[in-house]
Amino acid sequence: MALLPGLPDPTLEPVRRPHFRETRVKRTSLLMLLLMVMAGGSGGVRDGHIDECAEQISGCHFTQTCSNTWGSYHCTCPRGFSSSGPGQPCLDVNECTLPERCQHRCENTIGSFMCLCPPGYRLNANRRTCDDINECREQDVQCGRDQLCFNLRGSYKCVSAPCPPEYQRDPATGSCILDCRWGKNNCPPGVTYAHILAFKTASLPAGIQAYQDLVRLMAYDQHGSLVPQTLFSIIENETGVAFRIRLEGGKGILSTLDPLAAGREYRMVVEAVSYDEVEHFIKYSTRFIIFLHISQYPY
Numbered sequence: 001m002a003l004l005p006g007l008p009d010p011t012l013e014p015v016r017r018p019h020f021r022e023t024r025v026k027r028t029s030l031l032m033l034l035l036m037v038m039a040g041g042s043g044g045v046r047d048g049h050i051d052e053c054a055e056q057i058s059g060c061h062f063t064q065t066c067s068n069t070w071g072s073y074h075c076t077c078p079r080g081f082s083s084s085g086p087g088q089p090c091l092d093v094n095e096c097t098l099p100e101r102c103q104h105r106c107e108n109t110i111g112s113f114m115c116l117c118p119p120g121y122r123l124n125a126n127r128r129t130c131d132d133i134n135e136c137r138e139q140d141v142q143c144g145r146d147q148l149c150f151n152l153r154g155s156y157k158c159v160s161a162p163c164p165p166e167y168q169r170d171p172a173t174g175s176c177i178l179d180c181r182w183g184k185n186n187c188p189p190g191v192t193y194a195h196i197l198a199f200k201t202a203s204l205p206a207g208i209q210a211y212q213d214l215v216r217l218m219a220y221d222q223h224g225s226l227v228p229q230t231l232f233s234i235i236e237n238e239t240g241v242a243f244r245i246r247l248e249g250g251k252g253i254l255s256t257l258d259p260l261a262a263g264r265e266y267r268m269v270v271e272a273v274s275y276d277e278v279e280h281f282i283k284y285s286t287r288f289i290i291f292l293h294i295s296q297y298p299y
Contacts, residue, residue: 063090080111103129103299118297120154130299132203148174150201153295161199161289174199188276188283192222196286203293206262217245217252219272219286226250227274227284235287236269245270254290266292 052058052073053066060066060075064083067074077083077090095113096106102115117123117130124131135141135156136149143149143158150159163169163176166185170177176197180187185194202215219230228250237243242257252272260266267290274284 059087061087061089064088078111101128104297118154120152130297148199148201150291150293151203152293153203153205153297153299159199159201159291163197167195167197188281191283193284196284197289198286199289199291201291201293203295204260205298206295207298208256208260208294210258211255213253213255214243214292215254215290217254217270217272217288218250219274219284221274221284229277230272230274230284232270232272234268235271239266239268241266243268260292260294262294263296264294266290266294268292 049070050057051068053060053068058066058073058075060073061083063081064075064077064086067076075083075086080093080095081090082093083090092108092110094108095101096108101113104118104121105116107114107116115123115128115130120133120135121130122133123129132151132153134151136151141149141156141158146160146162147158148161150157161174164178166182167176167178169175177193178185178195180192180194187194200215200217204214208214217232219227221227230247230250230252232245232247232252234243234245234254241260243254244257245252245254247253252270254270270288270290272286272288273282274286275281276283
């Protein structure tokens with residue numbers, strides 16, 4: 001049978017049929033969704049809203065956490081992880097690449113990080129900074145005769161601190177005292193100490209610059225009271241570094257005129273002469289043996 005011009009061949013499938021079927025499926029799905037809503041909802045449908053997270057139809061990666069929102073959802077990663085977007089895996093964040101995480105050294109861990117300290121230090125309660133361990137006190141270090149334990153930042157050492165003949169060791173301060181009540185030493189009226197030899201130690205952080213104050217020295221009388229009428233002077237310094245001492249409120253402030261090298265030790269001697277505030281005669285004399293240590297680290 002001949003076909004009329006313009007009519008399609010009935011043996012061929014119409015080109016509109018697939019589009020018609022797709023439209024019918026969409027209409028059927030919408031109808032089913034509408035019936036579910038009218039019935040009160042079930043599964044991941046609530047009040048006309050589809051919970052993609054509950055229905056497991058979200059685009060989140062299995063390492064991501066799906067958070068349902070009205071009309072949509074969010075994909076997030078646990079703390080310490082990040083992702084480039086929905087459907088992308090959560091990868092560990094290297095927190096150690098971020099600034100000022102740890103004072104000394106940072107070690108990355110899965111989902112977090114930890115701060116480490118050098119030997120002789122312990123991690124502070126804030127989990128970031130390092131505190132020096134005072135081995136002299138905590139380990140009750142017993143140095144030899146005529147020695148004292150010098151706590152360094154990160155370590156300790158025993159330094160020589162002998163008392164001269166006729167001097168007695170003060171068990172409370174470790175100083176050497178020349179008592180006027182024994183021997184042939186003459187003292188001013190009311191004074192029992194002819195001379196005091198005091199040992200001072202200080203361990204300081206690295207980065208000490210020129211003109212920076214280091215140690216504060218104070219002279220005391222036999223009753224433990226500060227003697228403000230005191231003059232201080234450096235009488236021995238073989239360190240190769242220039243130091244100075246100034247009077248401030250009856251105290252001697254030792255400072256450096258040069259930068260101090262990290263990891264180095266310095267020793268000097270300062271003489272303090274205290275005067276009677278009325279008669280202006282020399283009442284007390286104290287000699288300070290000063291040990292300085294500069295840490296390898298700025299803490």
